[in-house]
Amino acid sequence: MNFTKFLNMLRIKKSISIDLGTANILIYDKQKRKVVLNEPSVVALDKKTGKVIAVGKDARQMLGKTPDSILAIKPLKEGVIADLDVTRQMLNEFIGKIYGASLFKPEVMICVPLEVSSVERKALFDAVSGAKKVYIIEEGRAAIIGSGIDISKPNGNMVVDIGGGSTDIAILSLNEVIASKSIKIAGNTFDDDIVKYIKNKYSLLIGDRAAERVKKTLGTAIKKDNPETMEVKGLNLLIGSPDSITISENEIYEAIENSLYKIVNATKDVLEKCPPELASDILDNGIVMTGGGSLIHNFTDLLEKETKVKVFLSDNPLDSVVLGGGLAFDNTKLLHTLQMKEN
Ligand SMILES: Nc1ncnc2c1ncn2[C@@H]1O[C@H](COP(=O)(O)OP(=O)(O)OP(=O)(O)O)[C@@H](O)[C@H]1O
Ligand SMILES: [Mg+2]
Known part of the structure; x- marks a missing residue:
């Protein structure tokens, strides 16, 4: 490669937007114009060394099923960073996974919930190592831009x-x-509501992932005349062994109505x-x-x-935030209103 080509390569701009969601982490690559990563926000750690064993989908498989030596956790709780160190490791693991170690210092847009405190913002600025510039945009702004609204x-x-x-x-x-x-x-509250409802009504203890499946299949915000039903498996607390029940859309409505x-x-x-x-x-x-x-x-x-x-x-309800974060790079007026840290 000649020197000019090398210099040109160095000038390649990389802009990525990150939706650091409680449930899912998405990364949008502005130059590639696509979502390059979409994984659950879960990390599996070696309990003794604190080392990351797996992130994302692989780590999610381990939630609630890990042996004593492994800890599978969600480092983001209720939309904010609960564990900064683990979040940083997870993010950098994901970035490494898609770009390898050679990623030219990117400019990064992090999408955060509307009411994150200044302490949390500071923590976020530090969460991505090796970024040239870090911007912070509120998810609300990003979501509406990403939904195609000017x-x-x-x-x-x-x-x-x-x-x-x-x-x-x-x-x-x-x-x-x-x-x-x-x-x-939000979404996780509905899962908790469903777990509680089924436990109270049927003395059946179901896991979070089973609750989420029920929610996605039967979750409704309006009662139905002909409700659909499905089977749910869990642990019968009365007899202390696995059991299953059939539950209906209207019961799930009752479970989540308050939320x-x-x-x-x-x-x-x-x-x-x-x-x-x-x-x-x-x-x-x-x-x-x-x-x-x-x-x-x-x-x-x-x-x-x-x-x-x-x-x-x-x-695009699941990607509107990350897309909007990516589009924000093109809106100079908007960029000026955002908090930014240059490294
Ligand atoms: N088809 C569906 N029906 C109902 N709920 C769904 C469906 N698909 C996903 N969800 C729920 O949406 C939630 C995740 O949404 P999203 O990816 O927008 O959250 P997030 O951005 O990670 O979280 P936050 O913005 O709170 O940090 C989860 O609770 C998930 O169970
Ligand atoms: Mg979100």
Whole structure:
């Protein structure tokens, strides 16, 4: 390779956006224009040495099934970093997995929940080693950009992002968050609700992953006339051995109803805080729902009924945040409003 070619290679810009979700971590490569990584936010550690044994899908297999010497954990809880050191190891493991060790120092956009504290932000700036620049963008802003909405105009838009650990609700105009609220009720809460419901009603203890499967299959935000059913397996606490039951959509509705309404009410609270001019924009533009939790059947209908505002489901609920983070690199005005650290 000649010297000029080498220099050109060094000038190659790498920009990646990272959605550090409680449930899933996604990495979007702006130059490749695609999501290059999508894995569960789970790490398996050697208990004695603290060394990472596996990350992502491989580590998730181990959750709740590990021998004494291995610890499988989720380093992000309720949308924030619970264990910085493990999060850093996990991130760098993922980045290494897709780019190898030779990644030219990238500029990185980290998407964070709306209400992360300055201490948590600082921790995040330090979480990616070897980055040239690190930007932090609120998930609400990223989610709405990633849902294909232009927030650079003086026109109000609203997003409800229901993730695994938190629901972020925001009203935006001219690239800025005008009103917002983040609550720790989201997809994982529905799983917990289902575990509790089945335990109380049937004395059957089911695992988190079984609960998530039930939620994805039967989770509904509106009661059905002809509810579907499915079989769930777990541990019968009365006889102390494995057992199974048949459960219906309407029972799952009952299980998650309270949490659904907490999200609905938080959305109403944000709407109430909205300045009148923007409220009229939102009536015209509607509310965009995104995040994996918004995939509960009929959730858009429930929110629409309760808020009396049109509600749309994003085209890509599971990647809207990471896509929006990637698109943010192209919006210079927006970039100036973001917190940034240059290394
Ligand atoms: N089809 C589905 N129906 C219902 N829930 C779903 C569906 N698909 C995914 N989910 C749930 O969505 C949640 C994950 O969503 P998402 O990937 O947006 O979260 P996250 O970004 O990792 O979390 P957070 O934003 O809170 O940090 C999980 O609770 C998952 O069970
Ligand atoms: Mg998210």
